[in-house]
Amino acid sequence: MRAAALRLFARHGFAAVSMRQIAAEVGVQAGALYLYTPDKQALLFELMRDHLEELLADWRAPDAAPVAQLEDFVRHHIRFHLDRPELVFIAYMELRNLTPENFAVIEGLRRDYEDRLEAILRAGQQAGDFAVPDTKLATMALIAMLTGVTTWYREGGRLDRAAVAGIYWDMVRKAVAA
Amino acid sequence: MRAAALRLFARHGFAAVSMRQIAAEVGVQAGALYLYTPDKQALLFELMRDHLEELLADWRAPDAAPVAQLEDFVRHHIRFHLDRPELVFIAYMELRNLTPENFAVIEGLRRDYEDRLEAILRAGQQAGDFAVPDTKLATMALIAMLTGVTTWYREGGRLDRAAVAGIYWDMVRKAVAA
DNA sequence: GTCTATACTGGGATAGAC
DNA sequence: GTCTATCCCAGTATAGAC
Secondary structure (H helix, E strand, O other): OHHHHHHHHHHHOHHHOOHHHHHHHHOOOHHHHOOOOOOHHHHHHHHHHHHHHHHHHOOOOOOOOHHHHHHHHHHHHHHHHHHOHHHHHHHHHOHHHOOHHHHHHHHHHHHHHHHHHHHHHHHHHHHOOEOOOOHHHHHHHHHHHHHOHHHHOOOOOOOOHHHHHHHHHHHHHHHHEO | OHHHHHHHHHHHOHHHOOHHHHHHHHOOOHHHHOOOOOOHHHHHHHHHHHHHHHHHHOOOOOOOOHHHHHHHHHHHHHHHHHHOHHHHHHHHHOHHHOOHHHHHHHHHHHHHHHHHHHHHHHHHHHHOOEOOOOHHHHHHHHHHHHHOHHHHOOOOOOOOHHHHHHHHHHHHHHHHEO
């Protein structure tokens, strides 16, 4: 059910997908879905929450210099996001369709992730490795740039994942370099 | 009507907004809207098309060196997007809700805009001013980074527009520098 | 655990009065 | 040009049979 909801939400948007469609994709009638979820909102919220919790659980800053930490972050971010383009899409596009309480939870998780990148940038700034006039702005700019890879990358295209990650890392490294 | 639709689509999403809501915002009954638009889809399409056409009409590359062209592009892009956060949001988020024919038109306009940035990067690469391993990737990365400013910038915040544009330009300049 | 059937609400769009 | 009224269809969610 979750896989079907994920696919349909990503393709058509949460508001445009009906419980009937999800049921058809699963191969049951709509009523049967309510054995597994209290409502459609919970389906969306749990997809987003689990996605962000996995993102946070999957990566910790290595015990290394800021530049090495940043490279690790960039390469992990790209790999993780390219592995889950549909979840990434939903987690960004469907924020408006969360109830206020659910939105607050998701925003908190997103903030936790941003804080990790900002901590790296601040450490590198203080160590003199980076020249970043504003670490918060740089955090937002870099995450937007990196996450954008999911909008254009296609498997089997001109560049493979390693090449893409290498080029992004090159741009990030130069952008924040002292 | 267009202003009301813009506001509501940006806040709740195209699929979640009803013609009745738009009518209420305008101060008429739903039926009256059909004097001005054939249907809800046209309302969305025209908002997006006019937005992108204005983006294209509003900027031409100045007759200057690639670095100066790039700076002009970056500052214009940020100014234009910060002036229209709702249109920017819709033009990206609601692509899925366009009919295939309308989607093709919007995609063409978007491509035209990307091509302008890519032309600058290619010229700078050939002139030896830039070191960009892949101009298409760099184009997508830079546009994602710059457009992301609309997701966090708030008027009256810690940084004003000029400061924000300056910091973004600094990151862009360094990211593509030879 | 899944189905059929349905309650209830609301959607887009149109007709015809004024 | 706008309103009221309505058509027809689809939505979420639930009840009760099997």
